[in-house]
Amino acid sequence: MIHIRPATAADLPVLLEFEQGIVAAERPFDNTLKEGVIHYYDLAALIAAEDAEVLVAEYASEIIGSGHVRIREAKPYQVFPKYAYLGFMYVVPDHRGKGVNRMIIEGLGAWALKQGIRELRLDVYADNATAIRAYEKFGFRQNLVEMRLPL
Template sequence: MASSNYTTRNARMEDLPILLDFEQRLIKAERPFDITIREDPVSYYDIKAMIDNDNACVLVIEHEGDIVASGYAITKRARHYLDHEEYAYLGFMYTLPDFRGKGLNARIIESLKEWADSKGLSEMRLTVYEDNIPAVKAYEKVGFKKHISEMRLE
């Protein structure tokens, strides 16, 4: 999928240093929304394992040879009482600040939806901090709907 000098492709092992940097940027951006995130060093994902996993799809978007956005989908088992056995869980949605507002997140999600469809997964879910209004709006714009709220008591 290429247009306007943007190319969506599967992540490769040689992308790992950039993707690990994106992960740290994502954690830094999400820290204000979650006081329970441990102090550094902390990692959310095993990106290397996901790149090699047939039940996962890690995508990047390149612009003029540089990676500017990322996202993944992984097959997860649904709770036994739901009407589907498995679903595609999305995460690692990150776009460099200079490239936000250009529809790159929507491109990643559309490509991940195609991957999920190819795996027979009709349900897609993701987790977003409720107070992260720009992220919530971006996901709603591509069709996601709020579904459940997680609450905590300290």
């Protein structure tokens, strides 16, 4: 049975491996990423933060997935003052397609609701059709496309 729980500092070695898995998966979509080991997140700070939650999925005492949510300030012209931003979504390859990501998102959404937050957001590369389909199945809808022009 898969168990979802808050991450702890003891989980950091595995979570840092997951972060590099995310980077590797995203490199084909972004030629501006530096070579070698890079870090998107300060995972230790996120685990300790009061305005964020990091969850892990465990199966047979092994961490098989992760995700985080953090509260962000909305733009002053938006109807809500804050929203919850999702990131660090990762599931080990052998457990993909088993609903692990869904369980993590549900847990993160429940945490956000307890904080009084009523909207979840995330970023996904426009060319990452697999991820877009997965998030759309969960109910996310595309909202804004970031564009860039190398000079």
